[in-house]
Amino acid sequence: MTVYATVDSPLGELLLVGEESASAVGGTAxxxxxxxGQKGAAEIKDDWRCDPGAFEEIAGQLRGYFAGELRHFAIEYAPGAGTDFQRCVWRAVEEIPYGETATYGQIAERVGAAGAGVRAVGTAIGRNPLLVVRPCHRVIGADGALRGYAGGVERKERLLGLEGALVS
Structure with missing residues (x-):
């Protein structure tokens, strides 16, 4: 069953959506x-159940992150989202350390899609369904400029500022 909850954050009210899973910490993946206002944001459906308790662990990690106390999320994601290429890109994004950035070109190189693949990498990053916890905000333009972010470039800048990432 699909469950959801909202969590207050410095970026606004976050919408968390999960699938009940016996193997997941807290029972929700x-x-x-x-x-x-995010481009492509999830929209609550009638057959979803509101269950804030299902997200207690995740909400606690988010609070720790926004307080500057947590640098790495330990969250179980539900399998199956995205194409093989998108999942490969998302794994590369997850490897960018807290407080650091990588360019779209660097991510393209890591996934074997250098050159023309940079645009495909940007598209895959733009379809990341797990903002904040899968740190696509850490991906910047080759010139150091902040480029697109589904949650808005201002939020990307706030997240990088929170992490102390140096952006020119």
Whole structure:
């Protein structure tokens, strides 16, 4: 069954969506984490059940992150989202350390899609359903500029500032 909850954050009210899973910590595997006004944000459906308790562990980690106390999320994601290429890109994004950045070109090189693949990498990153916890905000332009972010470039800048990432 799909469950959801909202969590207050400095970026606005986050919408967490998950699937109940006996193997997941807290019993819920995260499917989506979206921000208000986000491009492609999840929308609550009638057959979903509101269950804030299902997300207590995740909400605690988010509070720790926004307080500057947590640098790495330990969250179980629901399998199956995205194409093989998107999942490969998302894994590369997850490897970017807290407080650091990587360019779209560097991610393309890591996944074997250098050159023309940079655009495909950007598209895959733009379809990341797990904002904040899968740190696509750490991916920047080759010139150091902040490029697109589904939650808005201002939020990307706030997240990088929180992490102390140096962006020119």
């Amino acid at each position: 995260l499917v989506s984490l979206s921000l208000p």
